Amino acid sequence: MDMPTIRARLLVVLAVLLGSLPVAGVPPAAAAPPSGSLWFDDPAVTVHDGRLTDAHGREIVLRGYNVSGETKLAENKGLPFASVADARTSAAALRALGGGNTVRFLLSWAYAEPERGRVDTAYLAAATDQIKAFLDAGLRVYPDFHQDLHSRYLFDADSWYTGDGAPRWAVDAGDYPDESCGICLFWGQNITQNEAVKRASYDFWHNAHGVQDAFLATAGKTLAHLRRHLSDDQFEGIAGFDPYNEPHAGTYDSGQTSRAWEKDVLWPFYERFRARMDAAGWRDKPAFVEPNLFWNANLDFQRQEGGLLDAGELGPRYVFNTHFYDQKAISGVFMWGKAADGQYANDFRTVRDRAAAARTAAVVSEFGHPLAGAVADKAPTVLKAMYQALDSRLKGADWWNDPAASGPVLSGSQWQWDIYHGRHRELMNGNPDKVRTEGDAWNDEDLSAVRLDDSGRPVLRQDARLLDRLYPSATAGTTVGFTYEDRSRDGSATLTWNPVPRSLPHVRQLVGSGQYGLLLWRSNGTAAPTELHLPASFPAASTTVVSDLGTVHAPPAYGSTTPVGVAPEPGGTGSRRLLLTAPDAGVAHFALVTNGATAPPADLLAAARSELAAWAARVVS
Template sequence: MSAALLAMAGVSAVTAPPAKAADPAGVIVVSPDEQNWVFRDGDGREVTLRGFNVSGSTKLYENDLLPFRSAADAAESAQAMRDLTGANAIRFLISWEGVQPAPDRIDHAYLDRAIAQIRAFTDRGFRVLLDYHQDLYSSHLFNEGSWYTGDGAPEWVIEAGDYPKESCGICLLWGQNMQTNAAVREAAYDFWRNRVLTTSAGPIGVQDAFITQAKATMSYLEQRLPRQAFDSIVGFDPFNEPFDGGLDGGSGLDWEKAYLMPFYQRFRTAMDESGWAAKPAFVEPLVFWNTGFFEQGGMSSIGRLGTRMVFNSHYYDGARMTLDPSPASDGTYAAPMNEIRRRATELGTAPFISEFGNKLDDDRTPWMIRAMYQAMDHGVPGRTWWNEPADGGTVLSAIQWHWDIYHDRHHELMNGNPRKVQTDGDGWNDENHSVVAVDDEGDVTLRLDRRVLDRLYPAAVNGDTLAFAFEDLARSGYGGAGQQQAWLTVPSSLPAVADLVGGRQFGVLAWKGSATEAPTDLHLPGSFAPAGTTVVSDLGALSGLPASGPIKATREPGSSSAHRLQLTPAGDSAAAVHFALVVNTTTGSPVTPAQLAAARAELSSWATSHFPAG
């Protein structure tokens, strides 16, 4: 661990050797598929991005409005994330206040620190989505005795706005401030309408100021990041969780069309003028869309987005976060995840989920997160997946909220109040979402069952994904406690497959081939040791993965311990249909050649019936 983290844990610092730099992740683009829109890399492979937000610490002044207190902490965190979860992407938060502390100044030192932290991830093979983060518009709207706080806009913007005294009234959730807090609402209203503020640098439109500093930020990053690191930046999220501040009698769809999309178009132009023309903007709809409450918005009134913008949604279960006491189970989140898939298809672009999760002091959370991942893998329940695998839809790229190595070790003065020092959880608004913490030995440890977070997923498919599903067998409690229950049920029509996977973790990928020779890559969870992993595929069937050949295990780029499965059909074509069953057979009876042959015959027939070639 870094000296800073070790010191926090009360452990003497030990200098760790630098991690070996990974091969660059490379540029990805938005590409139309036969039925869906997807991300593709330089080899034309269909890419799935999975990882975590880094982090809510950007909201904290103790962190100087950055995810990490040092580049060393970022490097240690990146290495742990790669090794423990196999993540290949992060959403990296930055702050408008950090970039532009005064109306006539860009803080290049702040950007230099951000660059060093970004490189800690790109050097280890991560792709990075940059995010201008805000919550309730600005911390400077809140008084030091408030129940809540915000982040985003600089103090000079709020001072020039001369907003009323903030008060949420009787608010049980921070999000209610968007509906009832006059200061928060008026400030947001002014931003979308580009109110001209009188500042020390003269009159400035507030949205103009934001676009100007964003352009300066992007130009600086393009100039200062090494080319391979810049290529690993997938794009920019212009504005986290946009909220209207006042609809003036219209609907959320009206507001998105009249105010949100013109802002996104301005940001898109700024990207083009700053050397970011080849990267998409990851644009979010009105904040409460698809949460179970306040279902305004969804961008259905704005026309098609195309390849230069990505439909970027968040997903939180508003009902279970408030009134619904029921647990999550197989298929719970298929409908909201399918709504994200459907809306992206209507908009003519790729879907992306840049936040999802739940608080980690809820007994239901482990299986809520499990069910969210399941629905992002496939949009049908596991109990019916084998009978209708093609109905599962696109494998969704998604970034979980969040990864905070300072969890329970914060020291944040809430709204600058020395009598309200936030130390627990995320150090912000009593939130508790981080999936990691640092233990007393200074090691980054997972707070959820590793089987929830370290998942088999198709990181890069050479061709077109036809169907994917994963049975993680994650337990219902924390720390591996609680109930274990299989959700991906193999039907009686596949007895050999059912015999092979019974009581074991396994995943299934079906894909249409490609004329190129690049491999199809799946991340292997840590529980899938190469020597104990069985693969049954049209490419062959074997128990124990070699280091070479058409079916092989190799080290994940940038990782000291994680592996990936690589599948490379010989003489592939775009008409060919492939399948692979991947099973964790490190425990249980040894797999026999007869079992492999029987399972392969069943899977071949299953694939032919559901995915005819041609």
């Protein structure tokens, strides 16, 4: 028996002794340990049977943002924030406004090891303190050693572009040509067109001048520092570690394919990184490993075979970690219109299928779309379609007919969450004549979902209905299917891609023009409840739940005599969750959650429940 299972059983025994487990069908009362959290709040996650799970065997969904592209800049010396106070402000806003429960936290190799062989402990200490701000806000964290275009030190002071990642000494160790991307419309073209970037990347993967050895040594010291300076409770909230952002060979050896490069070069690197994790006390944490960044590109001429096809079964020590951006939409050339219902169902189906074949969980650790510029008008539909694809492998028009084909709900981190958006003062490539203040201050990007208003208060730059979403953060059993109709806006138009079918008239009447989510799951017998994040648009007084477990308008606080209740999310930021207690095993359950009704009559609730029960019996075998 593994330690998470032993711990889960001990918690159940303790809960029975404290009288907090249901007896004869009575739901549990909330048992509050000194920290104020509920007895089942345990942030530790593991990989089990192809899913992220917690100590109670619940399926976990990690949703949130990347914190943040500020790490790529020099103005705060490779840290996401100028101060721990700013980190706390950002964390609270991310939880309360953005609806996230997890962050991908960016780290810089250049600042962690500014001189070869010397790790800057002051940098690591500052990064650790900022990570603590997110952990203390109840957010899970997985750090990421970030790089783009290998290093800023490859680029001239007057260049159109810049990079981040490797320190100056690692660039100086190589004899690289003067950087040039030629006629490049997008910074990412440097990956395959800039000879300096290509050759430096090639050298890293082939450990020329010992640069990969140095990186891994610094990674090991970073891992050890975090383990040593986080409390045991804080370390529980570390979900894993992303070893290397968006890997690419730079240049392939003669006759080598992308798939062969992944097998012979990239995967051995991950095994070496995994060994550093184990040695530093991270044995129970998965490595969030990324394949060749072009493995799932949605432009045919850009796509390269990959997806760690030859790595075998990855779980439970690895998570399949990938990114997705709609390059067609970003180009402004290959996609003229806007995204539509089911736009990315096939792209995200590929992610689900690849993770399933590797017997591990999947996370889409970056996705997003520009919020300014020529293609910004596509952002509301592109982002809605991406979130839709994270929730289900079906488009909305098909969901009600076969929800069991939804597949697992995917974890994901939107790019990005940068409270300094539009307030930067970055000397691009150290050039005092090229001071960047607008947008993300990096290669003309503008993707941050948040900014500070004139009073210094965090505010969203995108529709809150899109970002602060209902989603199953912990499912006590196996998810059968999930959908969420956010009713987000594209300008003045409300986007409704998954209306309730006319064959369910009472459910349709109950939902009306409101938002709704519907979860189908099969219980696993744990006493811990199923949890769904409640967006701010779902205040308890306006929330209706229709479930086989109970039907209620304005659900009470969790711990009352109903199996449907509301409780705060961990961290004290004011965000809330819906808790559904089903202490049986192997039973199919459903729960509709909507804010579309005001004081619905009892007969409407009963009719809607009857409709949903009959529908669920038909679609769930």
